[in-house]
Amino acid sequence: MELDQYLGLFIDESKENLQKLNESLLKLETNPDDLEILNDIFRVAHTLKGMSKTMGFNNIGDLTHNMENVLTPLRSGTVKTNENIIGVLFKCLDKLDELIGNIVDGVYEDKESAITELVEELKKSLTCESGADAAKPEEKKVTFNEYELSLIDNAKDKGLRAVEISVSLVEDCVLPGVRAYMALKALECEGELIKTYPAVEELENGDFQKTFEIYLLTNNTNENLSEVVNKISEINEVNIIDVDSNSLQEANTHQKENEEKVKTQPPEESKSSSAVDNVVKQQFSSKNVQQTIRVNANKMDKLMNLVGELVISRTRIVQFSNELRSNELSSLVGLMGNITSDIQEIVMKLRMVPIEQVFNRFPRLVRDISKELGKDINLKIIGKDTEIDRVVVDEIGDPMVHLIRNSLDHGLEIPEERIKAGKAAKGTLELLAFNEGDNILIKVCDDGRGIDPEKIRSVAISKGMITAEQAKSMPEKDVLDLIFAPGFSTAKVATDLSGRGVGMDVVKSKVTSLGGTVGILSRVGEGTTITISLPSNMAIVQALLIKIGNETYGTPLNYISEVIDVPRDQVKRIQNREVIVLRGKTLPLVRLHKLLDVPDFVDDEDKPLTVVVIKSQGRCSGLIVSELIGQQEVVIKPISKKLCAEDYISGAITLGNGQVALILNVNALIVNV
Amino acid sequence: MINDFLEAGQKELQLIVFKLGSEEYAIPITSVQEIIMLQTPTRIPKAPTFVEGVINLRGHIIPIIDGRKKFQLEVKESTNESRIMIIEVESDTIGLIVDAVYEVIHLNVDDIEPPPIDTSEDSDFLWGVGKTQDRLLILINPLKFLNFSETKSLKSLSKVSEMIKQSGCTNEKPDSKEKVAKKDEVAS
Secondary structure, eight states: OHHHHHHHHHHHHHHHHHHHHHHHHHHHOOOOTTTHHHHHHHHHHHHHHHHHHHOOHHHHHHHHHHHHHHHHHHHHHHOOOOHHHHHHHHHHHHHHHHHHHHHHHHOOOOOOOHHHHHHHHHHHHHTTTTTTHHHHHHHHHOOOOOHHHHHHHHHHHHOOEEEEEEEOOOTOOOHHHHHHHHHHHHHHTTTTEEESSHHHHHHHTTTTSSSEEEEEEEEEOOHHHHHHHSTTTTEEEEEEEEOHHHHHHHHHHHHHHHHHHHHHHHHHHHHHHHHHHHHHHHHHHTOOOOOOOOOOOOHHHHHHHHHHHHHHHHHHHHHHHHHTTOOOHHHHHHHHHHHHHHHHHHHHHHHHEHHHHTTTTTTHHHHHHHHHHOOOOOEEOTTTTTEEEEEHHHHHHHHHHHHHHHHHIIIOOOHHHHHHHSOOSSSEEEEEEEEEEEEEHHHHOOOOOOOHHHHHHHHHTTTTOOOHHHHSSSOOHHHHHHHSSOOOOOOSSSSSOOSSSOOOHHHHHHHHHHEEEEEEEEEEETTTEEEEESSSSSSSEEEEEEEEETTTEEGGGGGGEEEEOOOGGOOOETEEEEEEETTTEEEEEEHHHHTTTTOOOOOTTTTTTEEEEEEEETEEEEEEEEEEEEEEEEEEEEOGGGTTTTOOEEEEEEEETTTEEEEEHHHHHHOOO | HHHHHTTTOOOOOEEEEEETTTTEEEGGGGGGEEEEOOOOOOOTTTOTTEEEEEEETTTTEEEEEEEHTTTTTOOEEEEEEOEEEEEETTTEEEEEEEEEEEEEEEEGGGGOOOOSSSOOOOGGTTTEEEEEEEEEEEEHHHHHHSSSSSSOOOHHHHHHHHHHHHTTTTTTHHHHHHHHHHHHHHOO
């Protein structure tokens, strides 16, 4: 079967299911007896098992199968959920995550060894915790099928005896698999091997607990056999007993009865659980009334592109119909205009996804880190439905992890310290996301010890980032911003989690590259709030269209602070550079037509200069333009860097008339002033 | 690239024949996305001189290169026959302004001669020379031909074609040596 085409789907769905599993496990940790959560977990494990087995990823299938085995008694109530089991389930989750990661990276190998350890642990988690279940593996012991029984029966007629040889190895046996193999080989020479427990393959791999049984048809004496086996080194003990088919059969039936008991139990229980299932499913379906479909991201981008073209074509038709002055046509065109605007809006919204996708992984992260650090932390997530651009989802995760780690490691105190400071023992970490105008704000707030500006001052001085005088005159807000500088870290000891001095500047550069800003607010003893502000839509940018000579350019609106008319006599020259004084500050001017070599530029000496004041990275400069056209929503498309040696152009947009206009790279213009 | 075709066991190439200056060139049809009418590109400041600007092709921004400027031919006004060939080179798509696009021809690989002079830097965009009936076509390797960073001198290219015509591809060896020498003179 051609499964490759389903691989992407499988990976997506598996990830989704793992996410669900993660959430449910976290919930289970707080409500260990909640049957509904257990059912959820079971269902996810079951789904994963089904999918992975179909796809031929047997490791995942086996692991989830074993998870189901552990969950079954939990659901039926015979075993109580405990921390140990949850811990193992978390480990399974990590393993599944890793295995699916391997599939994504194309390095997946269906090796059993990858999961055996966990499977063992899963089995153990049940047996060591519950007496009721401890008997289970015992019963599993040895069963003979009819063929094997008939062999034993026939052996008697041939004058052979059936013996059970149980061999135990020394405690510190280095190569159990090899020893078992040697024992098998030796015994095979003495008679006919019927069966081993565990199976031969497991024996040779060493997958057994120091003892194993071999069933043999032989005419040799017990003493001889035990001698043969004892010749092999690292053998502790050999026990040989005669067996006959009757006793074995008895054991068999007993075993079967037991099995049946076990088997009959689940259906009853599954009935009850299916009743629960139904309830849950109903709730589930009512929760998820909105259906979703998966679409290839490339197709989305193409659609975006085409809709852009549609809008441009519409504009041309509008121009044309205006020239024709036909009422009928213009009303039709108006209708079409409304429809295209609607389509455009919807398509733009398609790119938006809830920030939930980023936040989802944090409960687990916070849980793990707080356990590791011995801190008691209450994580609050607010506004996870806030929608952000798909691009941001991929990019903002890592910076957020940095911030959360910082808060947990440096900000929030251990319970004793908190009580001493008169705060609740449980620290609070809040993740907030909400819209504010055209921006999305993401806040990470903790009520920890806060950041001491004095400490930052001294560190900054010791690192030579600022002088002592600068530090004194620096306002507190600017001091706090120093932590975003490269190489800054106040942690005395670099821990696993944070304090290597690479965190915050990475956060800042990432956010800046997404067109956003980072801010920090902190009060000693009260906590720290870090605010990330991002543009809500990465694809559509508000731009101011300007004319220089006969050429049209665009400038991203978020860089423009104002547009002013300046009488020509106010332009002064400082060091051979044109400047004006704007509200007491000198503003360098840029003659864009010179910088951009605009041909046929005619400067009307009578008119005042139109200056667009741009601001970026704390620097301002004034661009002299010929004419302002207006503000427009544009989709910026990349332009080959090879084409533009001086880097003055950051992209291109298509105008209503189908022509291309270039977007000025404000950062490069400011630097080049 | 031509080797790719040969390796794939292709016996015949489909080529698009276009005119630039006074010569006829050919480029594999597989690297040509489409041929469009001339339109006014938007100028890019500080771009290399042979880059005319960018155009909007159904939502894609495509840089346009003037073939004449790129190969330092005499710059002439465009005519009714001028076209933009949209060429895909690896992941890039660019437009090349040519004087005319003639036809699509089928060329047997046996009719392709290697470049008559040793492949120096200047002529590494030449695949070879295609012979079809009484015409000689200069086969262009689009990968090398369309390079943003440098202007290729078409002088050497036109010299090559001139040379090919003279020799008629018959006894190229002694002739080509002579031409190489001649070319060096020009260069110095």
